[in-house]
Amino acid sequence: YWLHRNLETYSQNIATFLQKSRQITAQQFSFGSKSESYAWIAVFSFFALRGLWQMYHYELQYDEAWTYNHFVSKGPIVSAISPNNNHIFYTLFASLFAWIPLELKYSLRLPVWIGGLVCGQLFYILVRRFWGWKWAVISLAVFVCSPAILFYSMYARGYIFQISFSLIALL
DSSP states (O other): OHHHHTHHHHHHHHHHHHHHHHHHHHHHTOOSSHHHHHHHHHHHHHHHHHHHHHHHHSOOOHHHHHHHHHTGGGOHHHHHHOTTOSOHHHHHHHHHHTTSSSOHHHHHHHHHHHHHHHHHHHHHHHHHHHHOHHHHHHHHHHHHTSHHHHHHTTSSSSHHHHHHHHHHHHO
């Protein structure tokens, strides 16, 4: 009864949040010149395609399979409340992605691949804010080719989300 009574207020709050999020996102994804957009597309496409190639060529590792068996396969509720889970955010997303009719290694790795793309974009926004787009593109190229980012944006663990949230805190 209480939820139904306040449904209109909740709906307005959610609509306002989504509208403001859309505005902020549009501001951050705007490019100042064609050179900037082409350079960003080149670096970002390389990173995205390399991640897909790695997902295809590398089989699941022990930790990934263990995470699936103990958390992801049990559903989102167990993934969210299990006391022994140190990658709660990842396992929650992975349990939702497990419903997608894909091979297991893709549904397990897709959340971290998307997390890697988000992490790269957050890094680009952060560097561009302080040093301009040219340094941001160069820094993005170095960042997305660093071993930690390549590793954590492919293997099904939650560390890429920790890096992403650290970048959000810096923004």
